[in-house]
Amino acid sequence: MDDEKVNNDDFEDGDDPDFAIADDGDSFQLLRREVSSIPKYSREEITQMLLDYRKDPDEEKRNRIVMANLRLVIAIASDYARRTRFPLMDLIQEGSLGLMAAVEAFDTDRGNAFSTFAVPYIKNAIRRYLSENGRMIYLPPNVQTTVRKVRQAQEALSQTLDREPTVEDITAYLGPSVSQDEVLDSLMYANDVYSFDRKKPGKDGEEDGRSEYDTVSDPSVPDPKAAAEADETFRIFKEALSLLSPREREIYVCRNGIGTEKKTLKELGEKYEVSVERVRQIEGEAEKKVRAYMKSRL
Numbered sequence: 001m002d003d004e005k006v007n008n009d010d011f012e013d014g015d016d017p018d019f020a021i022a023d024d025g026d027s028f029q030l031l032r033r034e035v036s037s038i039p040k041y042s043r044e045e046i047t048q049m050l051l052d053y054r055k056d057p058d059e060e061k062r063n064r065i066v067m068a069n070l071r072l073v074i075a076i077a078s079d080y081a082r083r084t085r086f087p088l089m090d091l092i093q094e095g096s097l098g099l100m101a102a103v104e105a106f107d108t109d110r111g112n113a114f115s116t117f118a119v120p121y122i123k124n125a126i127r128r129y130l131s132e133n134g135r136m137i138y139l140p141p142n143v144q145t146t147v148r149k150v151r152q153a154q155e156a157l158s159q160t161l162d163r164e165p166t167v168e169d170i171t172a173y174l175g176p177s178v179s180q181d182e183v184l185d186s187l188m189y190a191n192d193v194y195s196f197d198r199k200k201p202g203k204d205g206e207e208d209g210r211s212e213y214d215t216v217s218d219p220s221v222p223d224p225k226a227a228a229e230a231d232e233t234f235r236i237f238k239e240a241l242s243l244l245s246p247r248e249r250e251i252y253v254c255r256n257g258i259g260t261e262k263k264t265l266k267e268l269g270e271k272y273e274v275s276v277e278r279v280r281q282i283e284g285e286a287e288k289k290v291r292a293y294m295k296s297r298l
Contacts, residue, residue, distance in 0.1 A: 098125025150186035187259025252286040
């Protein structure tokens, strides 16, 4: 998947257009000079920084890891800045918060590249910011209604259960009017954004035939083919999740923070009354099933 192809080496400063876009203010120029002076660390060096931080969770060590991966944040934030009218520096700030969360959640024992692991955290933080400040992906009215119901149920259950509710909790709370698949979709849509294909309203409230593409002069905005491919990937991903058992699906979704708050191995182990190692095994098995299914369909 695309997230796995993004790493620190994807971002080069200097004459790279990703680096010099959207914001020519003093703050961005200062950040540009600061990032340009940071050496590029190897995967092994980043891992060693994380190991050192685990042994001694010092703020200075954490900040060093964040700065070492800031090119990755800027590359991702720049991509969103090209497709939205949000200031690049705001998106970089939000992406940096996601990067900090990735530093705290990264499991050095699993042997994964930190840059690959951090990408979803960075994107989710930026998407959450975009979602709170204006959507980019249009949702039909009936879907928006379901999303609102799920959000209200999520808030109500969080207070009564004193924990983040699961997909099953929300489905049971809403009753037969909303299926489990609709709940899962709504949790994922909650982190999504409006499409530039959405028609603009006219003076009478009806669509006037123009889209955001007609009013934003940005040649790098994804074309319909790319949007269709993304939709297809998302559809296949949902199919893959549906093949998992309820326990596998919840562990996979909660461990990866998909539409819900990320949970630790210990929290899930306590819920299912199994060891941390068993939760890790279930997560690994679920991930293999999802990857295998998607690989066979893409």
